[in-house]
Amino acid sequence: MDKFFSQMTEIFATPKYLGEFLDGIWETAYSTVVSTAVAFLLGLVLAVLLVVGDKDGVRPLPTPIMKTLNIVINILRSVPFLILMLFVLPLSKLLVGTRIGTVASIPPLIVAAAPFIARLVETSLRETDRGVIEAAQAMGCSPFQIVWKVMLPECRPALISCFTTAFITILGYGAMAGAIGGGGLGKTAINYGYNKYNYAVMLVATVLIVILVQIAQSIGGYLAKRADKRLR
Amino acid sequence: MIKLEHVSKTFSGQSEVHAVRDVSLEVAPGEIFGIIGYSGAGKSTLVRCINLLERPTEGTVTVDGVELTALAPRQLRAQRKKIAMIFQQFNLLMQRTCLDNVCFPLEIAGAKKEAARRRGMELLELVELGDKAGAYPVQLSGGQKQRVAIARALASDPKVLLCDEATSALDPQSTRAILRLIQKINRETGITVVIITHEMAVVEEICQRVAILDSGSLVETGRVEDIFSNPQTDAGRRLVYPDGVALEELPAANVVRVAFDGGSAYQPLVASLAIDCGVKVNILGADTRNIDGKAFGTMLLGLPQDPAEAARALAYLRGQPNVTVEEARDYHG
Numbered sequence A: 001m002d003k004f005f006s007q008m009t010e011i012f013a014t015p016k017y018l019g020e021f022l023d024g025i026w027e028t029a030y031s032t033v034v035s036t037a038v039a040f041l042l043g044l045v046l047a048v049l050l051v052v053g054d055k056d057g058v059r060p061l062p063t064p065i066m067k068t069l070n071i072v073i074n075i076l077r078s079v080p081f082l083i084l085m086l087f088v089l090p091l092s093k094l095l096v097g098t099r100i101g102t103v104a105s106i107p108p109l110i111v112a113a114a115p116f117i118a119r120l121v122e123t124s125l126r127e128t129d130r131g132v133i134e135a136a137q138a139m140g141c142s143p144f145q146i147v148w149k150v151m152l153p154e155c156r157p158a159l160i161s162c163f164t165t166a167f168i169t170i171l172g173y174g175a176m177a178g179a180i181g182g183g184g185l186g187k188t189a190i191n192y193g194y195n196k197y198n199y200a201v202m203l204v205a206t207v208l209i210v211i212l213v214q215i216a217q218s219i220g221g222y223l224a225k226r227a228d229k230r231l232r
Numbered sequence B: 001m002i003k004l005e006h007v008s009k010t011f012s013g014q015s016e017v018h019a020v021r022d023v024s025l026e027v028a029p030g031e032i033f034g035i036i037g038y039s040g041a042g043k044s045t046l047v048r049c050i051n052l053l054e055r056p057t058e059g060t061v062t063v064d065g066v067e068l069t070a071l072a073p074r075q076l077r078a079q080r081k082k083i084a085m086i087f088q089q090f091n092l093l094m095q096r097t098c099l100d101n102v103c104f105p106l107e108i109a110g111a112k113k114e115a116a117r118r119r120g121m122e123l124l125e126l127v128e129l130g131d132k133a134g135a136y137p138v139q140l141s142g143g144q145k146q147r148v149a150i151a152r153a154l155a156s157d158p159k160v161l162l163c164d165e166a167t168s169a170l171d172p173q174s175t176r177a178i179l180r181l182i183q184k185i186n187r188e189t190g191i192t193v194v195i196i197t198h199e200m201a202v203v204e205e206i207c208q209r210v211a212i213l214d215s216g217s218l219v220e221t222g223r224v225e226d227i228f229s230n231p232q233t234d235a236g237r238r239l240v241y242p243d244g245v246a247l248e249e250l251p252a253a254n255v256v257r258v259a260f261d262g263g264s265a266y267q268p269l270v271a272s273l274a275i276d277c278g279v280k281v282n283i284l285g286a287d288t289r290n291i292d293g294k295a296f297g298t299m300l301l302g303l304p305q306d307p308a309e310a311a312r313a314l315a316y317l318r319g320q321p322n323v324t325v326e327e328a329r330d331y332h333g
């Protein structure tokens, strides 16, 4: 216990640690924002395909295509993140030239999160009022217009919530990535905490992650609520 | 304007549902045409066949001279801009303001934003909601939402307006207001209107012709006066006289339709008829409302068999203020 307190004091007294944590926060924020942005776009496109291409969607696609899409998404979703990450790291090497560091963890994060986001967004899009879609069809909207002008805008609040959830999930994945060479607070916790028996560092890193999650959730919740014109 | 030829729609699921069976009908330009029938009769399916939201399994649909059933998707979408539709649940875009809702069809058609907004405001003024332009649908009452939906429907200058139970979610006042509005628009623009409803009062109020749908089949078509005073089929009679009056079994000879126009309430009238001239009449059907103690609406009265008594009753009725009487049907023999 005494050791823990002395470690704690050391953290706040030593600039080296402060720098470490600041770097960790920056790397985590950076890789999470970039991964979420790209994964969300990918997921959104997949979700639109899933909903629109359904056999009673607004633009049904051939059943084999839909089946394949569903199977691929399910497989990617069922592989545990750490294992998927190991599989995708060669892709990182190809794309960004390294398997280690913050940037290297971005491609695996995207591949892991996009299918999950696709399902999340799919559920939201399916909740678009059928009557409203029919009204749009009756007005002569094309399938593209229905997606772009009806489904997505009508689901905006739900999409913001999906984005928030995606962001938080990727933040968690990113911390795990720290264990196998990724950057960020996860790496700080493992390298300076766990590996050196410094539990104070682990605790501080964890608290920082929790705080980031809370901030993301609050902002996301606020934006979703503000965007919803049904709540006034 | 609208021509359905042998239209059938069968839903195939676990069991087949014949929602519409071999319906042929024609709606003239500028007409307000009603389609009535009980729940599940296939009214919604039939009206959705007109703009091909539901593709008929058999038959052809022609609107404004174009056979819709023969068109490719892109051409169909172009034709649909001429066929507006309003719904029981309004189906407004909840995340758009009223004005943006009204502008939606114009946006779809690629109109300039400025011009679209100007036209949108005009339409909102027309439905008397100019002050709600910036409001969101959630802030409106049902009647107001339906008016926004009507304004939106008119935005693309359609030739046909399809109304699927457009007033069924509204209270009587809003229903009247919406019907008046539809009537006014019909008179001013000559738009052809098809009204689907299970409420007789709606048909009576504004339709010129009416079709009766029963289990997917069209059993009667004709002028509203004719069908309402003299339905030819069982289904027609059940709809027009929902309280189960079987006209054949009544001892009445002459049936008269009495329309109240804000005079005395009808119960006292029937009572005073008995007291003042000693004639008993049967109320065969009534659709009247008492507003501030004044009666509005119509009532079907069965007059007695005896010609002299019937004549006395008729004379008495005709003498009443704010009441118009017309003979609806002769039941001799």
Ligand SMILES: Nc1ncnc2c1ncn2[C@@H]1O[C@H](COP(=O)(O)OP(=O)(O)OP(=O)(O)O)[C@@H](O)[C@H]1O
Binding pocket: B011, B012, B013, B017, B018, B019, B037, B038, B039, B040, B041, B042, B043, B044, B045, B046, B198
């Ligand atoms: N998409 C569908 N799939 C299968 N059956 C359907 C479908 N739509 C309607 N039906 C069936 O077709 C029949 C007619 O339905 P429809 O909605 O046209 O009736 P309706 O006259 O409009 O009734 P209501 O007054 O209750 O609206 C019903 O038996 C209904 O169950």
Ligand SMILES: [Mg+2]
Binding pocket: B043, B044, B045, B165
């Ligand atoms: Mg219906």
